[in-house]
Amino acid sequence: MSLLKILVVDDHKMIRDGIKSMLQEEKEYLIVGEASNGKQALNILKDTDIDVVIMDINMPEMNGVECTTEIKKNYPNTKVLALTMHDEELYLVKMMEAGAVGYILKDLGKDELLKAIKEIANGKSYFSPEITISVIKELTSTSKQSEQCSNPLTSREFEVLELIVQEFSNHEIAHKLSISIRTVDAHRRNLLEKTDSKNTAGLVKFALNSKWFNS
Amino acid sequence: MLARILLVDDLEPNLFLLEKYLEGLSVDVDTCMLPLQVEKLVTETQYSLIILDIQMPFLNGYDLAVITRKTELNKNTPIIFITGVFSDNESIVKAYKSGAVDFITKPVNREVLVSKVKIFMTLFNQKNELQKKSILLEEYIDKLKIAEKKRLRYLIEGEDKERERISRDLHDGLGQYLSAATLNFGSILGEIQLKGNRISEKFETGYELLKKAIEESRNMTRRLMPISMKDFGLNESIKSLVATMEKSTDIKIKFLTNISQKRFNRNTESNLYRISQECLNNAIKHSQATEIVLQLFLHDELVSLTYEDNGIGFDMATTSYEFDSYGLQIMNNRTQLMNGSMQIDSSIGKGTFISIEIPLKNIIL
Numbered sequence: 282m283s284l285l286k287i288l289v290v291d292d293h294k295m296i297r298d299g300i301k302s303m304l305q306e307e308k309e310y311l312i313v314g315e316a317s318n319g320k321q322a323l324n325i326l327k328d329t330d331i332d333v334v335i336m337d338i339n340m341p342e343m344n345g346v347e348c349t350t351e352i353k354k355n356y357p358n359t360k361v362l363a364l365t366m367h368d369e370e371l372y373l374v375k376m377m378e379a380g381a382v383g384y385i386l387k388d389l390g391k392d393e394l395l396k397a398i399k400e401i402a403n404g405k406s407y408f409s410p411e412i413t414i415s416v417i418k419e420l421t422s423t424s425k426q427s428e429q430c431s432n433p434l435t436s437r438e439f440e441v442l443e444l445i446v447q448e449f450s451n452h453e454i455a456h457k458l459s460i461s462i463r464t465v466d467a468h469r470r471n472l473l474e475k476t477d478s479k480n481t482a483g484l485v486k487f488a489l490n491s492k493w494f495n496s
Numbered sequence: 497m498l499a500r501i502l503l504v505d506d507l508e509p510n511l512f513l514l515e516k517y518l519e520g521l522s523v524d525v526d527t528c529m530l531p532l533q534v535e536k537l538v539t540e541t542q543y544s545l546i547i548l549d550i551q552m553p554f555l556n557g558y559d560l561a562v563i564t565r566k567t568e569l570n571k572n573t574p575i576i577f578i579t580g581v582f583s584d585n586e587s588i589v590k591a592y593k594s595g596a597v598d599f600i601t602k603p604v605n606r607e608v609l610v611s612k613v614k615i616f617m618t619l620f621n622q623k624n625e626l627q628k629k630s631i632l633l634e635e636y637i638d639k640l641k642i643a644e645k646k647r648l649r650y651l652i653e654g655e656d657k658e659r660e661r662i663s664r665d666l667h668d669g670l671g672q673y674l675s676a677a678t679l680n681f682g683s684i685l686g687e688i689q690l691k692g693n694r695i696s697e698k699f700e701t702g703y704e705l706l707k708k709a710i711e712e713s714r715n716m717t718r719r720l721m722p723i724s725m726k727d728f729g730l731n732e733s734i735k736s737l738v739a740t741m742e743k744s745t746d747i748k749i750k751f752l753t754n755i756s757q758k759r760f761n762r763n764t765e766s767n768l769y770r771i772s773q774e775c776l777n778n779a780i781k782h783s784q785a786t787e788i789v790l791q792l793f794l795h796d797e798l799v800s801l802t803y804e805d806n807g808i809g810f811d812m813a814t815t816s817y818e819f820d821s822y823g824l825q826i827m828n829n830r831t832q833l834m835n836g837s838m839q840i841d842s843s844i845g846k847g848t849f850i851s852i853e854i855p856l857k858n859i860i861l
Contacts, residue, residue, distance in 0.1 A: 293672045295673070298676070299676045299680050299683070300679060302679070302680055302683040303679060303683040366667060366671055366675065366714070369723070370724075371728050372724060387671075387675035388674065388675045388678035388679065388682070389678075389679075389682065390685060392686070432753075432791075433752070435750075435752075435791070435804055437847075437849060459843055459846070460841045461839065463851070464839060464849055467800060467853070470795055471791060471800065471802065474793050474795060
């Protein structure tokens with residue numbers, strides 16, 4: 282097996298040194314370059330074949346997300362492994378969307394780093410077990426979901442809608458549910474927004490058409 | 497301002513005499529001989545004192561007093577009636593009921609008239625002084641309110657800025673050092689573990705502690721202000737907050753919104769984020785809820801942030817309302833800074849609902 286050529290991109294020299302120190306004794310890996318931002322990394326990629334880029338996310342000049350997008354466009358065979366701190370889930374989502382195939386934490390151990398590089402060099406993806414995949418999944422799914430799926434009603438909104446359908450006034454609804462009129466107003470406003478109705482008639486129509494009321 | 501007096505009598509000699517008596521007092525005097533014209537006068541001019549003859553044709557003194565009391569300008573103006581010598585108790589009561597405050601009997605004695613008018617003029621001047629002072633006081637209170645709001649703004653915005661700075665420092669500074677340190681130790685961890693002696697044991701403990709330190713600094717960053725807010729805005733930041741909170745509790749937390757990628761100005765985003773955070777923190781500490789829905793909706797003229805849970809709730813009328821009132825106070829202060837209003841609705845066993853409404857003016861980018 283030929284040597285895996287690696288580029289390390291991070292604006293902190295001590296982090297680059299840390300990664301290098303982990304890989305320097307490994308015979309299969311060769312660090313062929315290092316860069317402190319996305320622009321430098323792209324410059325290196327122009328003249329050098331790189332198999333794996335270990336890429337920080339937040340960097341000056343050009344950040345990891347922009348750089349990954351460029352790499353995917355111009356060097357589709359080069360794999361990007363995102364290098365992240367614990368508190369950067371949102372950025373991580375953007376990295377994955379830009380085309381990174383895995384991510385590792387900045388305080389990872391040597392075994393994990395070797396494993397991650399090996400996996401993604403073999404065309405697989407790698408997700409650091411320490412970071413909560415559930416969180417990432419949640420974020421990626423909801424960011425796509427919220428655009429198409431309308432917002433469901435909450436249980437209180439449902440209660441208020443039921444009473445609106447029964448033609449109770451705001452005042453009566455407030456009394457029945459022992460809440461203030463302003464709270465009823467707040468629910469009503471959200472109901473109008475969520476059901477895309479203009480007025481009470483619209484709300485009633487929505488309610489009658491929806492499956493909850495047909496039971 | 498000179499006091500203005502209205503004299504009404506249908507007989508010219510009487511009117512002339514009354515006016516003459518008042519000469520020498522520093523007052524302006526309007527005279528009127530036709531009772532039918534009085535309504536126009538009292539509707540258009542504010543008087544400090546009105547002197548009415550009672551017996552007049554068409555409209556008598558009582559009628560004119562009633563008309564005067566109905567006007568905006570003279571509803572509180574003192575009225576003195578000039579009565580005939582024969583005035584009995586019944587007509588005196590009738591006069592008071594129609595709005596009189598004093599009487600002068602005919603024939604009018606100059607000194608009596610002047611003394612009474614002087615008393616009312618003194619009252620008039622005192623009232624003017626009071627009014628001036630009350631206006632000054634109101635202005636002063638308004639200034640205080642503005643100053644207080646400004647102070648609050650400095651305080652809260654200063655706090656947010658400081659939080660952001662510390663968060664940034666933790667992430668870019670300390671965080672990177674700690675990570676680099678673990679990377680370095682991590683690179684020799686394997687070799688040291690092979691030795692399996694006391695040194696390797698200590699090394700591993702140190703290594704683990706270092707990782708804990710990183711975890712701790714991460715939690716601090718998150719509690720302070722998420723570093724992603726500036727780049728991703730409110731929607732993504734609250735989503736991330738909710739996902740993390742959900743991870744650390746058994747509570748099901750839903751976040752519903754229609755703001756999508758919309759950005760608000762920086763302070764508004766910080767305030768709404770911190771209010772959401774405060775709601776959720778309170779809920780985790782006190783509510784015993786199993787489900788929470790946080791909603792951020794953009795309406796035509798306002799942004800609403802609502803929170804509802806199915807927890808134990810609290811009785812708003814009793815002291816339990818004070819529970820963690822510091823958190824509620826923070827939320828309230830931040831709401832006020834955005835010129836918004838906050839409404840809390842809760843009762844024992846019925847969960848809690850919080851609604852915050854912020855006028856859209858000037859907050860959307």
